Every structure is written in C-alpha cells, then in structure tokens.
Amino acid sequence: MEDHLVLAPVTRPGLALTAICLGFLMITLDATIVNVALPAIRSDLGGTLEGLQWVVDSYTIALAALLLTAGAGSDQAGARRAFQLGLVVFALSSAACALAPGQAVLVAARAVQGVGAAVLLPASLALIVHQFPDARRRAHALGIWGGMSGLGLAAGPVLGGFAVDLVGWRTIFLVNLPVTVLAVLLTRWTVAEAPRQRQVGVDLAGQLLSVAALGCLAAGMIEAGQRGWTSPVVLGLLAVGVCAAIGFVLVEANASAPMLPLGVFRNRAFSAASAIGFLFNFCLYGTLFVLSLYLQQSLHLVPWAAGLALLPLTLAVGTNAFLAGRVVARLGTRAPMVAGGIAGALGSAVLATLDVHGPLAVLLVGSVLFGCCSLAMPAMTATAMSSLGPAQAGLGSGVLNAARQTGGALGVALLGSLLGGAQDLIAPRASMVLVALAFSAIVLLAVAGTRSRSRS
16 A cells, blocks of 8 residues: 655755765765775775676676666665665665775675665655755756766766875775765754555566676676686686576566566667667776776776876866757757767777877877767757656656666676786777777667757
8 A cells, every 4th residue: 555654745855855865875985986096995995807897897786686676666765774774784884894804805895885775766856855845956866966967977086086196995885974874963953754555466487587698698708818718717707697697587578567668669769769778888987997997907006097098088078068968958868869979989999099009199098089979968868758647757767767777787897808817908999899899889879769859
C-alpha cells in the first residue's frame, strides 16, 4: 500500500537543496579525485597497474550495477531515508578507504563507496522533484544539481593533486567525513520525505547477473593489460561476462518486475541517447585515468602539477556542459551532440600525438578540444528524458545513468589495459585512437538515432 504520510513541506528550500547537492557532489568528486592519487597509492601500498584500475573501477562498477535496484528501493523505503542511508554508507566506506593497509582492502572499501553512491544518486533526484513542485523552481534546482557534476569533475584532479602533495593520498577520502555529517544534519532539518511507492518484487536474478557481467568484462579487460588478450584467464573472464550479459537480457525479458524493462529500447531516440551516454563516459573516465598516470609516470609531474595540467580539460568539460543547455534550447538536441562528438574526436586525435619529449602545448590544445565533448551532455539527457515522456522519467534517468557509469567502468578497464604494466608508461596513443573512434560513433548515433528538437 502506498504511504502518503510525509513530513510537512520544507520552509528552507535553499538549505534543502544544499543538503541534496552536497551528497551528489561527493559522488562525482570521488569518481575523479582519486585519479591523480593513484601513483602515490601505488608507492605507499604497492601493487600493480591492474590494481590501480580496480581502485577506480570497483567504485564505478558497484555504482553502475546497483543503480536501478537502488532507485526502486529508494522509492519504496522513502527517498529521504534512502538518501541518509547512502550518506552513512559513503562516509563509513570513505573512512575505510583512508585507513586501508593494502590495495585489496582499498579496492573493497571503494566498492562499498559505490554502493553508497548508488543509493544516493536516485534518491537525490527524487528529493529534488518532491521538494520543488513548481515547474520553474524545479528546473532551476535541477540545473544546480546537474552543475554539481561539472564542479566535481573540474575540482577533483586539482583538489586531489594538492591534497596528495600537502598531506597525503588518504586525505582525499577523509574530506568526505565532515561533508557527510553536514549533509546528514541539513537533510534531517530541512528535507521533507517523499511519498513511498508500493512494494514490488526484487529482481534478484537480474541484479546478480548484471554484477557478474560487468565485473567479469571489466576484469577480463584489466587482466589483458598484464597477461595479453589471448591468455586463457582473460578469455575465460570475457566469456563468462558475455554469457552473464546474455543471461541478464533473457531474465529481464521474462521477469514480472524487471530491474531493466527492455521495452524502453524500442524507442530509437532513447536507445541512441543511452548508447551515447555509455560512449561518452567510456571516453571521459578512461581518458582521465590514462592521462593522470601518463602525466605522473611518463612526464614525472608531481601530483599538484598533474592536477593543474588536467584543469584545462576538466574546466572545458564543465563550462561547455553548462553553456550547452542554451544551445539545446535554440537548436535542438542533434546539433550539440554532433558538435560534441566531433570536438571529442579531434581532441583525442591531438592527444594521440603526445610524446614525452613533445611540447605541453599539444596537451593543452588537445585537452581543450576534448573538453568541448561535453556539448553533448545536456542534449543527450534531454533526448533520453523527452523521448519516454513524464510517466517514465524516473526509469529513463536510471537507465541513462546506469549506461553512463557502465561506460566509465569499461573505459578505465579497456583504455588502461592498453598502457601496459611498466612503471614508466608509454604515451597513450592506442588509447586515444580508440577514444577518437568512440567519439566518431557518437556522431553517427546522433545523426542516425535522434531528431532535432527546437524550442516550441
């Protein structure tokens, strides 16, 4: 039975929005802040390049695989309660990351962080929709909420670099604790509970298969960097991952309450937007991982300098994502996605020419061009949300975010595997060529799978 007993409407919407955005900011910040700390983590805890990939991917895999189930659970338990639970899990796992005595413990704690993030993300969006019933105020609040993604992306490498140099890599996780305490208190004081939805069955088989598919595919790609693509271990992991993915599709097609209703992909525009979201994060997360290691282990930059070297890229991503909303309103969704894909492909091509003896101007030009890829972000989201209609907005948002996080996890796994396992990494030419091809695919998807939507 649906629960209509909710708290009184919030009287301090600004503080409520601050609480919600703080939680979302930590999700995006922790996806990027760890990149510049990876060499320091390796130096302190030991381990291999493959282990560093797992430090990044264990977080992203848990977030991607649990996002849809966590969203449904948030609707049933109450978004406010789920949001606070996610904050507590995120804080405790952040403390475990900071105290990790070895790489294995750090990877496990990062996975639990991903679980907390999976609970936080859909709950934060649901709370904004409930807190701001007026359409105009809701749109403004959602714009601020979305801006946290660009802020976290831009600030992560810089803050991480300075934190590692000034205090140590463990600081990047400890900083989450006071932010979490503040977010929990503000949530309790200012955020009203959202109505609960009726209880539905849990798609346990689908959830287990999705974790197995994503985990085995990522593991196979990561191991390929050390063992080679023809290794029996690599081929076995990839085969299990493919079989689990096929099993997931079969289960979802026949489940009474599937975590991923496959019918949404009959909509061509939504399918194209989801594929673009997957490829976008594949390129972005994979490139940030590769460049962070390259700058420190090939060019031998200290962490704060590596963070500043990444700033043109992350600032370009954040700025263009913010400005692209106006472009979508004037020109529709197709043009920004095509422009973003072309810019990303050109930037990747420039970055593919990086050489340890080459000028840093190549990095600057390539980074700024690459960062313009974010012109596609608002257009991609707008296409996904408008193609399904208001009744399926929550489902569409969940599927799109799951696709993006899955792309990010596989991007780190595959592009990182192309670097090899040496201490001094080679220039990331092969990785950047693959990224350029992925951006080219975004252009083709934008042209073939979406239609231009102009402002009415």
